[in-house]
Amino acid sequence: NAGVMQNPRHLVRRRGQEARLRCSPMKGHSHVYWYRQLPEEGLKFMVYLQKENIIDESGMPKERFSAEFPKEGPSILRIQQVVRGDSAAYFCASSPPTRETQYFGPGTRLLVL
């Protein structure tokens, strides 16, 4: 059973561009979570999704950030008009229906120039 997959692993964008980060959960997992790790900071929760539904987006910035988890395909975290402060590692985690624990992917390191 492959682990949580994220791509790209590294992403470089210029200010004002869009960034799309993808997360494929483990097989059989229908719950996805996104976290952000800013330099010298701990991981911060951003959003929790089930298939086709956003359950908790209390950690998402109000503007420029959006997330989806369609019926088919990976979960997408989208950042519009990126700024330098968006540079961070973005981690995705997934959990099975029991939701007892979250399994983390390797992360996407976003660098905004």
Next chain:
Amino acid sequence: KQEVTQIPAALSVPEGENLVLNCSFTDSAIYNLQWFRQDPGKGLTSLLLIQSSQREQTSGRLNASLDKSSGRSTLYIAASQPGDSATYLCAVRGGGSEKLVFGKGTKLTVNP
């Protein structure tokens, strides 16, 4: 609002030492607490998960304890090895919430 603090922020020890990492949290109404390991540029590896009703969990040379009433957890690493060098993260899941609240981590260096 749950806050998680890890002390120390960094720790350097010689190989073979036993060591303790500390984690404290402000809201004792937790569902579980988890210790992770993060290697540079890598993702998170779950080490131990302690349910709120449990006092400790063990896996190999690792032992994690939980004192919910005082808002504390410790991760004990026995006979440390250079391969244990990594950042160790403590994360708390609150009751009625799915999200994990993380501490900033303890960066451990084990010197040969």
